[in-house]
Amino acid sequence: FTWGMKFRLAPLAEGGVILSGDFHPGAVAIAKRMRGVYLSAGKAWRVQGTAELVRSNLILELGLAEDQFEILDTLQELLADGSVSPVREVTSISLGGYSPEPTKSEEEVSDSGIYLASVPSIKNTELTNAEIDKALEEFSLMGHQPAGIRHLLQRTSALLADDMGLGKTRQAVIAAGIRAQSKPVLVIVLNSLIINWQREILMVFPQAQIALQTFDAQAGWIIVNYERLGDFVMHASSFAVMVIDEAHRLKEPTAAWTRHGFDIAAQVQNRYLLTGTPVLNREAELHTLLRLSGHPIGQLPLNEFCERFAGSP
Numbered sequence: 001f002t003w004g005m006k007f008r009l010a011p012l013a014e015g016g017v018i019l020s021g022d023f024h025p026g027a028v029a030i031a032k033r034m035r036g037v038y039l040s041a042g043k044a045w046r047v048q049g050t051a052e053l054v055r056s057n058l059i060l061e062l063g064l065a066e067d068q069f070e071i072l073d074t075l076q077e078l079l080a081d082g083s084v085s086p087v088r089e090v091t092s093i094s095l096g097g098y099s100p101e102p103t104k105s106e107e108e109v110s111d112s113g114i115y116l117a118s119v120p121s122i123k124n125t126e127l128t129n130a131e132i133d134k135a136l137e138e139f140s141l142m143g144h145q146p147a148g149i150r151h152l153l154q155r156t157s158a159l160l161a162d163d164m165g166l167g168k169t170r171q172a173v174i175a176a177g178i179r180a181q182s183k184p185v186l187v188i189v190l191n192s193l194i195i196n197w198q199r200e201i202l203m204v205f206p207q208a209q210i211a212l213q214t215f216d217a218q219a220g221w222i223i224v225n226y227e228r229l230g231d232f233v234m235h236a237s238s239f240a241v242m243v244i245d246e247a248h249r250l251k252e253p254t255a256a257w258t259r260h261g262f263d264i265a266a267q268v269q270n271r272y273l274l275t276g277t278p279v280l281n282r283e284a285e286l287h288t289l290l291r292l293s294g295h296p297i298g299q300l301p302l303n304e305f306c307e308r309f310a311g312s313p
Contacts, residue, residue, distance in 0.1 A: 002064055006021050007058065008020045011072065012075065013075040017049060017051050019031055019036070019045045020045075026061060027058060028045075034049055034054065050252060052071075052255070056226070056227075057256055059227050116258070119262060119291065119293070120156065120157075122156055122295055141170070141174075142167060144162075149174055149178075152171065152176075153175050159247070159274075163276050170200060180220070184217075184220050184221065184222055184240065185220065185241045186239040186268070187201075187222065187245065188229065188242070188261070189224075189225060189246070190249075197245070205220075208220050208221055209221070210222075212224075215231075227257065229260035230256070230257075230260045233264055236268060239264075242268040243272045243274065247274055247289055248275045248277050250289065271294070275289075282310065283309055287300075287306075
């Protein structure tokens with residue numbers, strides 16, 4: 001039973017996250033699996049990983065909603081006595097109940113080496129500029145958009161990183177519609193953007209059959225949010241194109257929705273990644289997106305990638 005439960009995630013200055021909130025045995029199990037250490041002074045867990053990763057795992061495994069979480073903007077400091085001192089005064093929330101100290105074996109459990117499915121390498125498609133230009137004649141486009149659509153259509157996988165407001169959605173819808181032919185398209189979006197994508201698809205293809213949050217073999221387009229990706233792994237081979245909006249959400253390789261995204265991408269030949277912020281904080285965050293796209297650089301181990309392109313591991 002998780003209705004009405006609230007959780008708070010506080011990023012630590014030295015790395016990791018403080019998880020506090022209402023007590024739930026499932027939350028305790030997740031904290032332990034993520035190498036969590038129980039802080040008796042604050043009745044909270046110190047968990048390895050980012051706030052987004054912790055939240056995604058709790059959402060996927062406990063069926064929680066995003067509005068049941070508060071993620072603090074300010075970094076927290078873990079004091080020597082085990083208590084937590086925020087940069088700014090923050091009211092503490094107790095997990096409640098009894099949570100045992102993790103044993104050494106529990107602390108050694110780590111998701112850092114988690115397996116991600118192998119994604120097909122990027123290849124050039126058979127489509128020529130002339131063929132694409134001919135196909136685009138029926139669409140109303142801004143001056144820069146044909147180049148973006150060609151960028152998607154002339155390779156089996158591509159990242160489109162136009163700034164907000166330049167029409168990434170329209171470009172992806174047109175490219176996916178051209179490429180899909182008779183097979184369905186899977187569109188992965190934030191939950192709050194499902195209706196926006198449905199509206200955009202119908203503006204471009206008024207006769208399109210669209211399924212929301214469920215697999216429908218009769219639909220040409222299926223729109224799903226990140227939290228539901230696990231339900232679509234079994235149907236992955238049915239899709240001609242996989243469109244991933246806000247693809248930077250997949251930067252955490254240990255997040256459950258990232259694992260499911262790779263499981264699906266491994267079976268879909270055409271993958272279009274959309275984001276206006278491919279690098280949020282560090283160059284290393286681009287590594288997972290490169291792996292997902294099938295780019296050769298994504299084949300490098302993360303440490304080597306960081307040494308070569310980010311200056312540090």
